[in-house]
Amino acid sequence: MATTYSSLLEYDQSVYFNASQYETNKASYNNTHAVNGLTNWTASSVDAVFQSVGLTPLQHYEKYGAFEDVNPSDLFDTSSYYGSKASQLTATTGTTWTSAQVESVFQQSGIDPITHYALYGASEDVFPTTKFATGKVTYTNADAIAASNDNRVDSLVTTTAWLFEQQTSWNWNDLASTQSNTLYYMFPTSAATVEGQGFSAANLSQFAGFNENQKTGAVEALTELSKITGITFVETTDANRANVYMFASDIGGDTSGLADAGTQKYKITVAVNSTYSTTADLRSGTGDHELIEHELGHALDMKHPFQGSVQLPTEQDNNNYTVMSYTTPSDTWYSVNSSIYGPYDIATLQYMYGTDGLGGNQGFVKVS
Known part of the structure; x- marks a missing residue:
C-alpha cells in the first residue's frame, strides 16, 4: 500500500531527502574541507555526530547542510537549485541575481531548498537537478542506448525508447546538428495539414483545433519541460517545420489522449x-493539465511505468511520482495539486536530455 502524506512538503521531504545519501555526501564535504582537522569522515561517523548533538539528518540539512551545498539525495542538487532560482528571479524581476545571493536569502529566511521547492519553487517552475543530468549517454543507434540501472528512470524509458520502436527509429537528440536546441510545435487548424505530414487519416476524424485555454495549457506544459531539460520550444505556423502537432480528434474509445509518430522522422x-x-481545459491548476503533460511526456520518449520489462513497484506507480501513471492516489501532490511533472519524470527527462537541451554535454548523444 502506498504511503500517504499530509502535505506537499512532507511528500517532497520523503522523495528528495535520503538520510543515507545525505550522510555520505556530508562525509565527503567534511573530508574535502578537513572539518575538525579530519579527512577520514564516513557516513557512520557523521551519523554519530548528528546523534550526539540531537539532530536528525533532515534537521541538519535544513539548518546547516543546505548552506554548505551538500546534496540531500541523488534527486536534488542543492547548488543547482540556487542557480535555477537565481535565473528565475533574474528573468522575472529584471535584476541580476546570483546563486550566492539566493543562498544567502534562503539562509537568512531559514528556508532550505527542499522546503522552498515544496512551498514556492514548484509553482514557479524552478525544478531540481538530479544526478541523471551529470553526463552524456552515447549511442550509435536506437537499440544501443544503455539503461540507467535505476528503476525510477528505467521504468519510464527503457533501453529501446518509445519513439525508437517506430519504423523510422529516431531520437530528438539527433536533431541537434540541424535545429540546434529547438523543437517547433504548432496548433494546426485542419486535418489535411496534419495528414500532409505523414500521419494516418484514421486518427484525424472529428478534427478540432485547440481552443485558447487548451493552447495555454499546452504552452505551460512545454514551459515546464523546457525548465527541466533546457530544450527550447518555439511555436510555428509552418507545418513543414513543425515537430509536434497538437489538436483534438476522435482517437477511439475512452482514450483521453494519444501521442503518435507518423512516417516521417522528427514529427509527432x-x-x-x-x-x-470542448470541455478539457488543460491549463495549469486544473485536473486536465495532467493529460497534456502525460501526452507530451510520451512525445519526449517517456512510457507508462506499468508496461515493459522494467516497471515501478505498485506503491510508486501513481501520480505522486510520475504523470505517466494511470493511478491517482488519495493524497495526490503531483501533478494535480502543483500541476508539474513528478520527481521520477524529472529524473527520466534529465537522463535523456540533461538540463542543457539537445546535443549538449548531458543526456543522450548520438555518435558515429
Missing part, C-alpha cells in the same frame, strides 16, 4: 480525444 502528434475537445 499529440491529440486530445475530441469527446473532450
Whole structure:
C-alpha cells in the first residue's frame, strides 16, 4: 500500500531527502574541507555526530547542510537549485541575481531548498537537478542506448525508447546538428495539414483545433519541460517545420489522449480525444493539465511505468511520482495539486536530455 502524506512538503521531504545519501555526501564535504582537522569522515561517523548533538539528518540539512551545498539525495542538487532560482528571479524581476545571493536569502529566511521547492519553487517552475543530468549517454543507434540501472528512470524509458520502436527509429537528440536546441510545435487548424505530414487519416476524424485555454495549457506544459531539460520550444505556423502537432480528434474509445509518430522522422502528434475537445481545459491548476503533460511526456520518449520489462513497484506507480501513471492516489501532490511533472519524470527527462537541451554535454548523444 502506498504511503500517504499530509502535505506537499512532507511528500517532497520523503522523495528528495535520503538520510543515507545525505550522510555520505556530508562525509565527503567534511573530508574535502578537513572539518575538525579530519579527512577520514564516513557516513557512520557523521551519523554519530548528528546523534550526539540531537539532530536528525533532515534537521541538519535544513539548518546547516543546505548552506554548505551538500546534496540531500541523488534527486536534488542543492547548488543547482540556487542557480535555477537565481535565473528565475533574474528573468522575472529584471535584476541580476546570483546563486550566492539566493543562498544567502534562503539562509537568512531559514528556508532550505527542499522546503522552498515544496512551498514556492514548484509553482514557479524552478525544478531540481538530479544526478541523471551529470553526463552524456552515447549511442550509435536506437537499440544501443544503455539503461540507467535505476528503476525510477528505467521504468519510464527503457533501453529501446518509445519513439525508437517506430519504423523510422529516431531520437530528438539527433536533431541537434540541424535545429540546434529547438523543437517547433504548432496548433494546426485542419486535418489535411496534419495528414500532409505523414500521419494516418484514421486518427484525424472529428478534427478540432485547440481552443485558447487548451493552447495555454499546452504552452505551460512545454514551459515546464523546457525548465527541466533546457530544450527550447518555439511555436510555428509552418507545418513543414513543425515537430509536434497538437489538436483534438476522435482517437477511439475512452482514450483521453494519444501521442503518435507518423512516417516521417522528427514529427509527432499529440491529440486530445475530441469527446473532450470542448470541455478539457488543460491549463495549469486544473485536473486536465495532467493529460497534456502525460501526452507530451510520451512525445519526449517517456512510457507508462506499468508496461515493459522494467516497471515501478505498485506503491510508486501513481501520480505522486510520475504523470505517466494511470493511478491517482488519495493524497495526490503531483501533478494535480502543483500541476508539474513528478520527481521520477524529472529524473527520466534529465537522463535523456540533461538540463542543457539537445546535443549538449548531458543526456543522450548520438555518435558515429
